[in-house]
Amino acid sequence: MAKARVKVPKTAAAGELVTIKTLVNHKMESGRRKGKDGKVIPRKIINAFSATFGGENVVSAKFEPAISTNPYFQFSFTVPSTGDLVMKWTDDDGSTVEKTKTITVA
């Protein structure tokens, strides 16, 4: 499935607010478009995204077909200590993409 690209700072100060940028290559077929044969192309979108840091929920989101092709999502959170940021996208067909990035608190 899709390929995810993320921009995460490698280091941060304790308690610093960091901004994470994420982008996934995905068609986000809304289920409203029609193909050449006049039939509706079935819906196939990324319907969920979640980010956890050190096992704690940062943000979990539910996406609807109104999210654009190649869904972009930017969010911020405060880094308490060194840990892993795990980001996960879930497709309508059940497949998932996961990205893990470590943020080191100096």
Add this chain to the structure above:
Amino acid sequence: MSLTRRNALVLGSAAFVVTLVPLHAFAASEKTMADIKAFSGGAAVSNGGIDLTTPEIAENGNTVPVQFSAPGAKRVMILADGNPSPGVGTFNFGALGDASGSIRIRLAGTQDVVAIAEMADGTYVQIAKTVKVTIGGCGG
């Protein structure tokens, strides 16, 4: 500055715009109201405490950048009032998250984009912004 006729006209029209903007009533469609009700559980929704940044005019309805920020919110829902189905996304923030985010959304045409947030104390706030869309983005 002497008050010429031109200046008077400019002042007058500016004052007119200023009085018009707060009066812009947000009239949501039935589907949107149903979604808001499902989100808030029928609780009263007030204004303020949440910020939504949208372009005034979007040339392409397929990707409209939208930015929201609701400090202290637990949940934020974004709705596009004029889309065939108004839901855009729902975001649940943990203790670490700062309840803000940026997304790119599809808009079928000129319409209001609505953001509703559930604050930590259980109250609900909302904001609506009108986006003019030149080319709609929901396909044929």
